[in-house]
Amino acid sequence: MPSVIRQFTALSLLILAVRPDGELLDLKCQPTVGIVAQTTDIRCQYKDNGDTNIVGVFLKKSTEENSIFQMYGNKIYGDKRFTLENPRNGPSLKITDTMFSDEGNYDYRVVTDRGEQTIRLSITVTANYSAPVTSTWPETLINGGPADLYCNATEGYPAGYIHWFDKTGTNWTINSVLRKVPKDTNGRKSVALSSKLTFKSINKDLEPFICIVFNSKHVQDGKSTIKSPIFSPEDPEKNVLEPDTTKIIAGGMVIGSLIVGLLFALLFFRRKRSFHDQRRSSAQPFLTDYAKTAEDDPENP
Numbered sequence: 001m002p003s004v005i006r007q008f009t010a011l012s013l014l015i016l017a018v019r020p021d022g023e024l025l026d027l028k029c030q031p032t033v034g035i036v037a038q039t040t041d042i043r044c045q046y047k048d049n050g051d052t053n054i055v056g057v058f059l060k061k062s063t064e065e066n067s068i069f070q071m072y073g074n075k076i077y078g079d080k081r082f083t084l085e086n087p088r089n090g091p092s093l094k095i096t097d098t099m100f101s102d103e104g105n106y107d108y109r110v111v112t113d114r115g116e117q118t119i120r121l122s123i124t125v126t127a128n129y130s131a132p133v134t135s136t137w138p139e140t141l142i143n144g145g146p147a148d149l150y151c152n153a154t155e156g157y158p159a160g161y162i163h164w165f166d167k168t169g170t171n172w173t174i175n176s177v178l179r180k181v182p183k184d185t186n187g188r189k190s191v192a193l194s195s196k197l198t199f200k201s202i203n204k205d206l207e208p209f210i211c212i213v214f215n216s217k218h219v220q221d222g223k224s225t226i227k228s229p230i231f232s233p234e235d236p237e238k239n240v241l242e243p244d245t246t247k248i249i250a251g252g253m254v255i256g257s258l259i260v261g262l263l264f265a266l267l268f269f270r271r272k273r274s275f276h277d278q279r280r281s282s283a284q285p286f287l288t289d290y291a292k293t294a295e296d297d298p299e300n301p
């Protein structure tokens, strides 16, 4: 393969070198980052922006021999997702419904009425992360208690990262652990992100906590706020703040203990009585039997 590329490039350079007018197009294409399933623009232009008419374009993957797209005159061949955009302004290309398989290096040969040039261009394909999903452990947090906050984002590619902030903007990322799980479903690549922020003792005053998902290019891709109330309403601080609740609970406890006391007393007396009954009922047959034996004994009338 590399020898084919070398020949291809060498041939193009040769053609350029031997052109009688010797004019160089000085074509430049920007490195391209496409988003999967969206339209990708491959921007190319001539350095001097002079009056140039395109005769033909040939795009092939560096690792392949045949063109993936070519246009010559008004004949177009190849992958229908590729088109030449505004040929008057330069040989820029457009790919609709971008796929991960479009990723790679390409050799792009542009033939114009001012000369021709083949340049190498690269395409990388990314995928946006889905909106992050958050959860907590335990489900209801207790002020001052231990807590794990989770922020999960899936479907994105390449791997991004997650940062954590509280309501005051303090950065808690250093206390978090990021897990990345790569996936490949029929060529649809993604890296699932799961960030766990751990607190030994969480402070209610810092809520809501916010997680931000960044893509591999450090651009924010998603954001989620851990919704209030994540804290248990029966935490000790809240009871102190609400004396009415405390009074009701105290009153309830007094009545409760009275009832329990009464129940115990009842139970005690019942048991005591039944103990007596048992003693009597068990003693009776013994005495009866004895009496019976005495009666039946013929030697003891």
Ligand SMILES: *[C@@H]1O[C@H](CO)[C@@H](O)[C@H](O)[C@H]1NC(C)=O
Pocket (backbone or CB within 6 Å): 035, 128, 215, 219, 220, 221
């Ligand atoms: C994907 O993310 C880019 C920014 O990185 C944004 O411009 C674009 O609108 C997003 N696409 C979708 C479908 O959310």
Ligand SMILES: *[C@@H]1O[C@H](CO)[C@@H](O)[C@H](O)[C@H]1NC(C)=O
Pocket (backbone or CB within 6 Å): 133, 134, 135, 150, 151, 152, 179, 194
């Ligand atoms: C996020 O991922 C972790 C495992 O990495 C899991 O324990 C947690 O339940 C997930 N949360 C949500 C809301 O999916």
Ligand SMILES: *[C@@H]1O[C@H](CO)[C@@H](O)[C@H](O)[C@H]1NC(C)=O
Pocket (backbone or CB within 6 Å): 163, 171, 172, 173, 174
């Ligand atoms: C937050 O902290 C992380 C890691 O400690 C750091 O990489 C990041 O730049 C910080 N972000 C801001 C906005 O300070």
